[in-house]
Amino acid sequence: MLTTRRARILVDVFVGLQVLLTLVSAVIVAAEGMWREVGLGLAGTVVVIVAWVSYRRGRSRVAPPLLLVGAFGTAFTDTGVVSVGFMMLALAIMVLEVGLRAGLWAAGAVVVGLAALTWSVRESWAAVLFQTIGNVVVMTLGLIVGLTLRQIRAEQVENQRLLRELRAAIDTEKELMLADERARSARELHDGLGHRLTLISMSLEYARRVRGRDDAQAWSEVENAQVEAKDALAYMRRWVRALNPPRxxxxxxxxxxxxxxxxxxxxxxxxxxxxxxxxxxxxxxxxxxxxxxxxxxxxxxxxxxxxxxxxxxxxxxxxxxxxxxxxxxxxxxxxxxxxxxxxxxxxxxxxxxxxxxxxxxxxxxxxxxxxxxxxxxxxxxxxxxxx
Incomplete structure (x- = not known):
């Protein structure tokens, strides 16, 4: 498919205008009584619409040949502007979806077909040569547009791949940083809070051993443990606030x-x-x-x-x-x-x-x-x- 939604909408508008011009041309040709040409032109228009709808639904390999066939049909009711526009679009899509080789074969077939059609209508070698030169130029432009679109899509695919890799690398770096930060925080919390809790435990253990023999010393150790407990609580509150700052x-x-x-x-x-x-x-x-x-x-x-x-x-x-x-x-x-x-x-x-x-x-x-x-x-x- 075309690379962006905007590009698809623009081509939708282009196809719509081309179809409208084909219908107008068919009315003009019908006024001259050329009913066979009107029928071929309308049939070609229907094929073009079907081809474009197929392409918009994801059938990218079927649409370009159908567009070329439909474009030949529309050539019977217009002066060549509408049909050439459809052919350029078909070639561009063929190069985009299939490749340059397929586009070159299709372009050659288009040039030969249009030359034969011109010869059958005008019966002049000069007119055929002049028309063929113009068709070669137009088909070349279609191939260039297709190559440009193919390059743009390839670059978009590559950019998306690089973006996915970059996001994965950033996520990995974040995880490593966060893991390192958690480990560092755990060490600091263990050293700070663990030291205070160890002092509390030692004071209470000593108070238990000297209780009854030296009550004054026992109560002194209990008071030391109380001071350390308050310090540990304040230390813990600081860490809780640091790890979960308010918003x-x-x-x-x-x-x-x-x-x-x-x-x-x-x-x-x-x-x-x-x-x-x-x-x-x-x-x-x-x-x-x-x-x-x-x-x-x-x-x-x-x-x-x-x-x-x-x-x-x-x-x-x-x-x-x-x-x-x-x-x-x-x-x-x-x-x-x-x-x-x-x-x-x-x-x-x-x-x-x-x-x-x-x-x-x-x-x-x-x-x-x-x-x-x-x-x-x-x-x-x-x-x-x-x-």
Whole structure:
């Protein structure tokens, strides 16, 4: 079939107009009393319609020969414009669906057939030669159109194959990143929470052994266990918030950033949100990018940083929003073991890479850096993105 729905519709219109011209020509010929030609022309028109309907229903190898036969029939009632148009279409479809060799054989048969028809009507070698030259040119154009369509379809098939491979590779990369992130999170959770639970167990075990002999020491160990239990609970809450950050889909702009910042303040972080300039209307995609940047930054601080303060600053420029998230210490990225020197950009994990890709898609930029105070996330995007 033709490569796109738009192309099929355009050819549908072309065939419809050609059929209409054939009917008009048949009426003119009928007025001159040439009833045999009218019959052949109408029969050819019916064959053309059947051939095109067959092609549109997927019978791609049957349609081109039928179109050629029908085109010869329409030649009896017109001056050659309509029939030649049908023949060009038939040759193009034959090359597209069958191949160039079949198209060349069909083109040769068309040229010879039309020459014989011209000779039988006009009985002039000059007219036959002139008509044959024109038919060769037209048939060549039909072959070129068919080759072009065949090349376009081959490229589309190849592009679809490459797209499937790219999507598969992206999905695989995502799975590997997520698996690595889960493994890293499991290790950190095991080390942090496991250490605290071990201390609680040791304190309670020691209190049990000295109970009755040294009650004061036993109660002291119980108090230590209680402190460690509270610390473990706070640590667990931080991880739960980091692994499942809140979402505020009904808020936009500064209100959305303030809401997510507030939800992280209960984890022990001091989060400040400020803006410079007059707030502008954000597009859907721009608003989502800003929300994800803050969410990802705060989540990384909880999971991988020793920072206890985060400053979020939004600068409104002419047609752009610049957003900065800055903490006061800790490693860069999602579980990155070492931080780069101050001023040097850092490669983060999957979340930060996604933010960088999304910023480029929106016509903006995103980067992660380390300065003397801590980690800095900076993003800049047009405010109307995704309106």
């Amino acid at each position: 505020e889909p009904n808020l936009e702009g500064i209100a959305a950033l303030e809401a997510i910042a507030d939800s992280f303040r209960g984890t022990g972080l001091t989060v400040r949100v400020a803006q410079n300039g007059d707030e502008q209307q954000l597009g859907k995609d721009a608003s989502l990018f800003a929300y994800r940047l803050v969410q990802e930054g705060l989540t990384n601080v909880l999971r991988h940083s020793a920072a206890d303060q985060v400053a979020i600053t939004v600068n409104w420029r002419e047609g752009r929003m610049e957003i900065e998230l800055r903490d006061n210490g800790g490693a860069v990225g999602e579980g990155t073991p070492e931080s780069p020197p101050p001023g040097q950009a850092a490669d983060g994990g999957f979340g930060l890479r996604s933010l960088s890709e999304r910023a480029r898609e929106l016509g903006g930029s995103f980067e992660v850096k380390r300065d003397d105070d801590g980690v800095v996330l900076q993003g800049s995007i047009p405010v109307g993105s995704g309106v």
